Amino acid sequence: MKNIKSISIKKGLVESVISFMNVPLSASESRARNRVVTILVKELTDIDKERDSLLKQYSNKDEKGNFKTIENGTKYDITPENLSLVNIEMGKLLNEDFVIDVLPSNLEDLKVAYKAIKKTEKEMNISEGILYEELLKKFEVVNEK
Numbered sequence: 001m002k003n004i005k006s007i008s009i010k011k012g013l014v015e016s017v018i019s020f021m022n023v024p025l026s027a028s029e030s031r032a033r034n035r036v037v038t039i040l041v042k043e044l045t046d047i048d049k050e051r052d053s054l055l056k057q058y059s060n061k062d063e064k065g066n067f068k069t070i071e072n073g074t075k076y077d078i079t080p081e082n083l084s085l086v087n088i089e090m091g092k093l094l095n096e097d098f099v100i101d102v103l104p105s106n107l108e109d110l111k112v113a114y115k116a117i118k119k120t121e122k123e124m125n126i127s128e129g130i131l132y133e134e135l136l137k138k139f140e141v142v143n144e145k
Contacts (some may be wrong), residue, residue, distance in 0.1 A: 014092030032112035114139035
């Protein structure tokens with residue numbers, strides 16, 4: 001059985017990957033890139049759901065067990081101690097790897113995503129430049145034979 005290649009990205013960097021792919025492409029390349037972006041956006045949605053779940057888990061509750069909110073219902077009421085626990089758990093979550101298997105069904109889409117990342121012309125500070133270089137290396141697997 002062949003080894004399956006994969007692209008492994010820290011969950012905390014998924015949004016940055018999308019940002020680096022935000023470059024003009026031809027119509028067909030744009031569709032291919034957007035299929036990869038859809039996968040990444042789904043992961044962002046899952047991360048956001050997990051974050052919301054953590055906030056609910058650690059929020060204060062009223063006598064009926066409902067979540068207490070503050071600031072007109074826009075934020076959960078969480079003690080500083082519990083907020084610290086939420087931040088620890090979120091740090092662990094964002095440090096987990098999000099893995100995209102490179103399969104015949106998505107290889108061409110991932111090649112276009114790699115091309116889009118390479119094509120970015122945005123100016124970068126040092127940390128963005130390091131991240132950019134790291135992402136290029138991770139996506140290079142799509143061009144390996």
